[in-house]
Amino acid sequence: MPAGDLLLRPWQPSDLPAVRTAYTDPDIRRWHCRTMTDDEAHAWLTAWPRRWQAETAAGWAVTDPTGVLGQISLREIDLTEGQGEVSYWVLPAARGRHVAARALTALTTWSFQQAGLHRVWLRHSTANPASCRVARRAGLPAEGTNRGAARHADGWHDMHLHARLRTDS
Numbered sequence: 632m633p634a635g636d637l638l639l640r641p642w643q644p645s646d647l648p649a650v651r652t653a654y655t656d657p658d659i660r661r662w663h664c665r666t667m668t669d670d671e672a673h674a675w676l677t678a679w680p681r682r683w684q685a686e687t688a689a690g691w692a693v694t695d696p697t698g699v700l701g702q703i704s705l706r707e708i709d710l711t712e713g714q715g716e717v718s719y720w721v722l723p724a725a726r727g728r729h730v731a732a733r734a735l736t737a738l739t740t741w742s743f744q745q746a747g748l749h750r751v752w753l754r755h756s757t758a759n760p761a762s763c764r765v766a767r768r769a770g771l772p773a774e775g776t777n778r779g780a781a782r783h784a785d786g787w788h789d790m791h792l793h794a795r796l797r798t799d800s
């Protein structure tokens with residue numbers, strides 16, 4: 632899936648070092664609420680084809696000619712309700728170029744035009760303003776705040792809900 636000068640492509644076994652590196656970043660660990668060993672990174676990478684075939688989730692490596700810059704995924708797909716929940720991270724060295732917003736714009740377009748979804752949504756902690764900017768720039772306005780809706784390492788966080796509908800102009 633092209634996104635300007637970015638390419639969203641399926642994960643490959645050779646991407647394991649990039650995934651391991653990502654989860655050494657304190658911000659990715661904090662906001663995705665996990666660490667990742669080599670075995671867990673292998674399991675994470677190899678789960679995507681199974682999840683795609685089951686039509687429950689879909690994940691892409693966000694790349695440019697230099698390699699993997701980040702990830703974006705529909706971490707939960709509900710085809711009955713026509714909805715998908717997005718997750719993303721960008722490697723620290725690739726930040727500052729709106730990589731996530733560009734990838735999210737491409738994924739949202741694909742979700743409506745190819746996957747037939749009606750609503751694409753995401754949540755981020757109210758303590759994570761960078762993710763709020765990503766969602767707004769990609770055309771997913773804030774709908775409200777879910778109080779105490781996600782447990783992080785330091786406790787319960789209020790979560791901003793953002794979404795875009797296929798019918799939004």
Ligand SMILES: CC(C)(COP(=O)(O)OP(=O)(O)OC[C@H]1O[C@@H](n2cnc3c(N)ncnc32)[C@H](O)[C@@H]1OP(=O)(O)O)[C@@H](O)C(=O)NCCC(=O)NCCS
Binds near residue numbers: 659
């Ligand atoms: C959120 C994340 C994906 C954004 O990466 P990116 O695409 O490189 O984003 P950029 O650095 O280009 O910044 C995007 C916007 O956020 C703003 N921003 C970046 N860091 C910020 C911070 N610490 N506080 C406030 N705003 C910030 C930028 O100024 C920019 O704003 P703009 O759209 O008005 O120009 C990246 O920071 C990341 O991976 N963070 C850790 C994991 C994470 O938070 N994932 C999302 C969980 S919901």
